[in-house]
Amino acid sequence: MPELPEVETIKNDLSPYLIGRTITDITLTWSKSVIKPSSLELPGRLIGQTIKDIQRRGKYLIFPLESGQYLIMHMKMSGSLILKAASSQEEVRFSRTIFTLDTGERLHFIDPRKFGMIWLIEDKEEVVGKLGPEPLEPAFTxxxxxxxxxxxxxxxxxxxxxxxxxxxxxxxxxxxxxxxxxxxxxxxxxxxxxxxxxxxxxxxxxxxxxxxxxxxxxxxxxxxxxxxxxxxxxxxxxxxxxxxxxxxxxxxxxxxxxxxxxxxxxxxxxxxxxx
DNA sequence: CCCGGAACCTGAAGGC
DNA sequence: TGCCTTCAGGTTCCGG
CATH class of the missing domain: 1.10.8.50 (Helicase, Ruva Protein; domain 3)
Incomplete structure (x- = not known):
């Protein structure tokens, strides 16, 4: 179950591979993961966007995009993100969403229990605005x-x-x-x-x-x-x-x-x- | 406002 | 061996 340390690890592991990459394709095999916009609109809005940074807030993974928008994911209980090389042929079990990068690599959002959530939004506070303080920030005394x-x-x-x-x-x-x-x-x-x-x-x-x-x-x-x-x-x-x-x-x-x-x-x- | 419990899901594990 | 039940839990929603 991804909690703060797990999401922080995913962020740290993915940063060198994803920052600066452009998303060239997206495949949705469980469209209910997409909360906003609709799953029909998401591909058109996301394809062509470039990942500027990776951040974590609570258990949410936030990808600020060059456009100023944010791609946000929550793993809930059973989610993982797995990065596969362009040459990889093997099938990825429980893959619900696949992001293809300009390098040909594919980022799989794996989610056996289908509870995970994905947003593409202008204002990230709409998703993470109600969260309490970050326990590892100095302000948490x-x-x-x-x-x-x-x-x-x-x-x-x-x-x-x-x-x-x-x-x-x-x-x-x-x-x-x-x-x-x-x-x-x-x-x-x-x-x-x-x-x-x-x-x-x-x-x-x-x-x-x-x-x-x-x-x-x-x-x-x-x-x-x-x-x-x-x-x-x-x-x-x-x-x-x-x-x-x-x-x-x-x-x-x-x-x-x-x-x-x-x-x-x-x-x-x-x-x-x-x- | 505060608290507790159900619902959402489905694979894994345990019982019979 | 196989079917059935139970368990796992982050978040949201609803009732008290």
Missing amino acids: PDTLSKILSNRKAPIKALLCDQELIAGIGNMYADEALFASRLHPYEIGGNLDDKEVTLLHQGIISVLRAGIAHYGASTSDYYRPDGTKGMAHMFFNVAHRGGKSCPVCGTTIQRTMVRNRGTYFCPECQKLRQP
Whole structure:
């Protein structure tokens, strides 16, 4: 599931190949991926446009174009972008959209579950304008986090995954950040004291940086643009490790549900404060 | 405004 | 061996 570190890795991997390239063709095999404009209009508007840069905002991948427009993609849960050489003949499984470049290379938007989304728009804020702060930007301080959580009554795990509060954290890294700061996922967000908020702030930043350093986590469908997997999941302490032992204390890691999402935690290291 | 849950999808995995 | 059920989860939408 591409979260911030996975999308950042895709951006970094693709940058040297895509910046300055012109899109010469597009093939849509699942047109519902295209949100705006209509899938019928997209080819005519996109073909001939040149990619000026690649950026990431939250879990969105943004391609500013020379025309001033933006091509934006969201991988949702199962999406990947795979770059194939001009000479490649092999069929790409689950390919939903194919962008052909002026080099002859083809960029495949792979999306088994068909949840991914593509936009071509003038104003990128229309798509990413409501997102919360970027957790790896200097402006994201413990004080920022404190203000975000204050008076909130939802479980801290649910708040961490809310893109309008903080951008880019998903299920896996929320679990890892909570383990790093020894907080129980059901803890009420607004109940955290200053010390806990500071620990959580550090935890968020450290698990996201570690994720990027290991090129993202391939727990299921995520692949880097060259087809290889990330390694970040090998260093996870609790995420997707239900039934295994906590690397800190050896207690069996438990799985529960928060907002209908599988949530992993160590019941010994992450104790729920009594009400 | 805030919170929780369903819906969108389909491959993979587990049960019988 | 094979059918059936369940699980996975980012975002949006809707109800309380």
